[in-house]
Amino acid sequence: MATITSPGMASGLPIKEMVAQLVALERAPLTGLQSQVTKAQSKLSIYGTISSLVTTLGDAGAKLAEANAFKAVKATSSLPESIGVTVAAGTPPTGFSLEVQRLAQAQNTSSAVVPAGSGLGAGTLTITLGNWGSGSFVAGTETPVxxxxxxxxxxxxxxxxQINDSDAGVTATVLKDATGERLLLRSKATGAEMGFQVEAADADAGDGKDLGRLAYTGAGSPSTLTQAGLNAQLTINGVAIESATNTVKDSVAGLTFELKKVTTGPVDVSVSNDKDAMKKTVQGFVDAYNAVMDLLATTTKYDPETKVAGSLQGDSTATGLRNAIRSMMRSSTPGGEFTQLLDVGIEIKSDGKMSINSTKLDAALDKPGELGKLFGATSDDPTQRGFGLKLDAFADGLVESGGTLSNRTESLNASIKRTNKEMDKVVDRAARAETRYLAYYNAMDANVARLNSLNAYITQQITMWNRNTG
Incomplete structure (x- = not known):
């Protein structure tokens, strides 16, 4: 009997090609299923971006609701190179006249000259922080080092x-020149209370060395005073005050003055409402709204000219979200002079874009208290809360578990998972069908081979019989 070495050899049929075509028919549903997965993944990506933009919108609302959102102030100095000024949010607008008679200084001393690289002998230096006052030293509360x-x-x-590695409150530097070396000491902090004295105890007074050359205990000491520790002296509206540092805090509530130079005359410092900062906060909200609404508009539209639909065209969740956000923007907050966004110049144009009416917003910014109510009013009744608080809660409700966007994301993920499983089933069915088809056609081919062999044998026998009887 003949042996089949290749499918279709006996029958002459293109079995491999036939089976491939049949398997292709079995796998045909994969094209549609893969398209479903691709579309769902595209939607999933878009909804991820939408969720992020909605979160940003909610954060912008929360920022509008902050207590200091409309209490931004700015401070200016008429001579910033001499007096700098910073101001805390909520500080009432005001003005001052400042003069600086003296800057705060750190105490500095210089030791007597010693030969370069020479030793001063063993002993102990005791460094004490305190105030020199009228010439006598009064130790402070810090423990001597x-x-x-x-x-x-x-x-x-x-x-x-050793001094620099300690916690003595002073820094030490070695100064070298042609005559030798000196030890320079400087208080780490400025002010009269941060002065210091240095006491020296020589372990061996007879060794020819003298650690005492580093001592400073006032006038007549081996070390000399090169700069006394001093408080800054200034006047605010003619009232004299002192400060241990050149950063003057809390002399005027909410203001910090940075003293840089002694002045020769009054320097005007003013505090005023910072409308630019407040406008920036409002603009951040407007930009956040437009970003999410632009994306929703782009992904849900259908272009009749190109006949191209956005990825979310016909998606009820996206359409519902657009309507919900628009409705949110029209909500009211009772209890104040301003009850709607429109009242303060935040408007939605016919093209759906949000914009700012600068004239109305400028007028509203002159009433920061009323703006604060519109955006940040608190209440046990959620409907009575400020717009910023309501918007923040609205956004959280959309993206949190159980919210519209969260549910839509879960639904798309579940759909992708189901479709992938269906694709696996199609692939499995196609593989089993291929095995089945090959077995069937190979068996048929083998039968044909056997018949061909039998036919050849019979033909041979007939031929031989004819020869024998001829």
Missing amino acids: EITVEEGKDTLADIAK
Whole structure:
């Protein structure tokens, strides 16, 4: 009997091609299913962006509802190179006249000159922070710091390192020149109360060395005072005050003055409402609204000229979301002079875009208290709350679990999962069909081969019989 070595060899049929065509028919549904998955994934991506933009819109609403949203103020100095000023939100508009008679200074001392690299001997330096007052030293509340100097580690560089590594409240620097070295000490902080004295105890007064050259205990000390620790002196509206630092806080509530130079005359400082900052907050809300609504408009429209539909065209969730956001923008907040966005110049044009009527908004910004009510009024009744609070809650409700956007995302994910499973089934059915078709046609081909073999045998026998009887 003949052996089949290739499908269709005996029958002459293109079995592989036939089976491939039949399997292609079995796999045909995959095209439609894959298209469904692609469309669902596109929608899922768009809804992810929508959710992000809705969250941004809610955050913009929350920012409008903040207590200081419409209490932004700015402070200006007529001579900022001499006096800088910063102001806290909510500070009432006001004005002051300042003069700086003296800047705060840190105490500085310089030791006597010693030969470069020489040792000063073992002993102890005690550094105490305090106030020199009228010449006598009054120790402060900080615990004095002792610097123990050891033989062999007693150069000015060694001692400076020990001081800088300690918590003595001073910094040490070695100054070198042609005559030798000096130890310069400086308070870490300015002000009269941050002065210091240095007491020296020489461990061996007879060794020819003298750690005492670093001492400073007032006039006549081996070390000299190069700058006394001083408080800043200034006047505010003619009233004299002092400050331990050149950053003057809380002398006037809400204001911080940065003293940079002594002045030769009055410097005017003013505090006024910062309308630009408040407008920026409002503009942030308008931009957030337009961003989400532009995306919804683009993805839900149908272009009759190109006959191209947006990915969410006909999507009821997207359409419903647009309507819900529009309705939210028309909501009212009772209890104040302003009850709607339109009252303060925030308008929605015929093209659906939100814009700002600058004239109306400027007028509204002159009444920051009323604006605060419109956006941030609190109430146990959600319908009575300020627009900003309502918008924030509205956005949260859309994106949180169980919300419209969350549910739509879950629905799309579930649809993709179901379709992928259906595609797996189609692939599995096609694979099983291929095995079945190949088995069927191979069996048929084998039968044809057997018949062909039998036919050849019979033909041979007839031929031989004819020869024998001829």
